[in-house]
Amino acid sequence: MILKRKDLLGLEELAAEEILGILDVAEQFRNIFDRPVRKVPIMRGRTVVNLFFEPSTRTRISFELAEKRLSADIVNFSASTSSLKKGETLRDTAENIEAMKVDMIIMRHGSPGSAAYLARVLKSSVINAGDGAHEHPTQGLLDMMTMRQRLGNLAGRNVTIIGDIAHSRVARSNIWGLTKLGAQVTVCGPPTMMPPDVRRLGVRVEYDLRRAVDGADVLNILRVQLERQARSVFPSNREYHRMFGVTEEVVRLLKPECFIMHPGPMNRDVEISSEVADGPRQVILEQVTNGVAVRMAIIYLLSGGDPGSLRGETD
Numbered sequence: 001m002i003l004k005r006k007d008l009l010g011l012e013e014l015a016a017e018e019i020l021g022i023l024d025v026a027e028q029f030r031n032i033f034d035r036p037v038r039k040v041p042i043m044r045g046r047t048v049v050n051l052f053f054e055p056s057t058r059t060r061i062s063f064e065l066a067e068k069r070l071s072a073d074i075v076n077f078s079a080s081t082s083s084l085k086k087g088e089t090l091r092d093t094a095e096n097i098e099a100m101k102v103d104m105i106i107m108r109h110g111s112p113g114s115a116a117y118l119a120r121v122l123k124s125s126v127i128n129a130g131d132g133a134h135e136h137p138t139q140g141l142l143d144m145m146t147m148r149q150r151l152g153n154l155a156g157r158n159v160t161i162i163g164d165i166a167h168s169r170v171a172r173s174n175i176w177g178l179t180k181l182g183a184q185v186t187v188c189g190p191p192t193m194m195p196p197d198v199r200r201l202g203v204r205v206e207y208d209l210r211r212a213v214d215g216a217d218v219l220n221i222l223r224v225q226l227e228r229q230a231r232s233v234f235p236s237n238r239e240y241h242r243m244f245g246v247t248e249e250v251v252r253l254l255k256p257e258c259f260i261m262h263p264g265p266m267n268r269d270v271e272i273s274s275e276v277a278d279g280p281r282q283v284i285l286e287q288v289t290n291g292v293a294v295r296m297a298i299i300y301l302l303s304g305g306d307p308g309s310l311r312g313e314t315d
């Protein structure tokens with residue numbers, strides 16, 4: 001069994017073998033995307049609820065597509081039209097949904113630890129689709145899947161994560177996952193966007209972008225999270241772009257095979273120039289495609305799926 005757990009809350013709690021096992025199963029599901037019918041009947045009769053309390057394009061649609069491609073029944077919860085508006089708590093809301101006999105809840109929420117809290121009070125499996133600035137485990141997994149497709153083994157590879165490290169759940173999940181697989185991670189951004197204890201996560205810290213990209217195999221560029229910053233932590237978007245934006249000038253410093261990732265949504269001409277965002281080095285839409293496969297793998301494995309029995313469905 002690859003995942004001996006009820007929930008997926010973060011990559012901090014996963015072992016390297018579990019991460020690699022998920023990525024292998026995701027590659028099997030990725031095979032079916034090139035077929036005329038991109039669907040397998042293996043979650044028929046199971047019910048998944050998508051509980052999104054924060055805006056999302058990629059993660060919400062990706063989970064929904066993953067569920068549909070596994071033939072699960074789906075319910076999409078809309079916080080803005082729910083009884084939360086009448087003062088119902090998150091716990092009461094979730095317990096009422098669970099009482100309708102569902103198997104799995106996917107949740108995005110603005111509060112760090114909210115997915116872990118639900119996992120404690122519910123019997124259903126909970127998948128964290130992003131909890132505040134804490135973790136975004138499926139994003140970390142899809143990023144690693146994309147890196148592994150291009151680089152093979154990630155051990156010893158140099159991954160540079162650039163941007164708002166302090167506010168980024170994507171950075172945290174990437175750091176946990178990549179370091180477990182033996183990659184060397186460098187984080188780079190303004191000092192005001194760097195968590196004080198970040199070196200304890202086993203990363204190199206660079207405040208100079210040009211030094212940070214030297215020798216990198218991958219750049220993973222983070223979105224400047226304007227909505228999470230109570231006060232401005234850099235003077236202006238123009239200033240940020242000048243100091244930490246990945247532009248054609250930065251790309252000229254990279255190794256020829258180095259490629260560029262971004263989890264989306266992008267702030268064009270803030271953390272990444274439009275030329276780079278649309279240029280030949282970027283793999284941003286490959287990340288999005290892989291996201292559906294990773295989410296299929298997680299849903300399948302947490303439901304007790306056996307990868308050995310998948311062969312007939314995905315070959």
Ligand code: CP
Pocket residue numbers: 055056057058059060130136139263264265
């Ligand atoms: N990468 C990501 O989480 O994007 P969304 O906010 O659109 O889901």
